[in-house]
Amino acid sequence: MDADEAMRVNRALNKMSKLYREAKARKLAALGLHPGQDVLLWLLAQQPEGMTVSELAARVGIEPPTATRSLARLESGGWFRREPVPTDRRQVRVVITEAGHALLPAIERAWIELAEETMGEAGEDELEIALSTLETANDRLRLIVGEGPLADE
Structure with missing residues (x-):
């Protein structure tokens, strides 16, 4: 690959990353969510018994303090609840609520729409x-x- 091709790849990937994130942010805003919060809720829905903040952060690939901040922003929606972990008083388990489950079809619909719109024909x-x-x-x-x-x- 020569320098011109490398620049073209770099520009395309950088531009796509920014535009995709912005398009996703707009779709999720209609649901009261920010990018990343959709993934947290979706992952929580895959674990009926819930997950600790550390487990959730590891699954997403972020640091626990970042997961904690994202969850704090989500908490007002009533989409999950916190439960104590009986074996470790320092930990809490985050469990999706019925309201969170009810939001999942709209999240998945937004993902499908964005994928279809991005890939076009x-x-x-x-x-x-x-x-x-x-x-x-x-x-x-x-x-x-x-x-x-x-x-x-």
């Missing part, structure tokens, strides 16, 4: 090539930053 073959290329690039970036190719997103 791409055919099945084009979509597969794009996804394969992006997944390979993600795997390479995970190795570069030391997460390994199978780390959770």
Whole structure:
């Protein structure tokens, strides 16, 4: 790859990252959420018994204080509740509520709409090539930053 191609790749990836985040923010704002909060709620919904803040942070790939701040912003929506962890008084388990479960279809709908709008009229073959290329690039970036190719997103 020459310098011109490298610049083109860098510009495209940087621009896509910024634009995708902004488009996602607009869709989620209609639900009263900020980017990242959708993922926290979705992950909580996958664990009926809930998760500790540390477990949730590890699954998302963020630091526990960042997860704590995001959860504090989410708390007013009544989308989860905190329960004590009987074996460790320092920990709390975060459990999604019925209100949180009720929000999941709208979150998933926003994700689908954004994916469809982003990919436009791409055919099945084009979509597969794009996804394969992006997944390979993600795997390479995970190795570069030391997460390994199978780390959770």
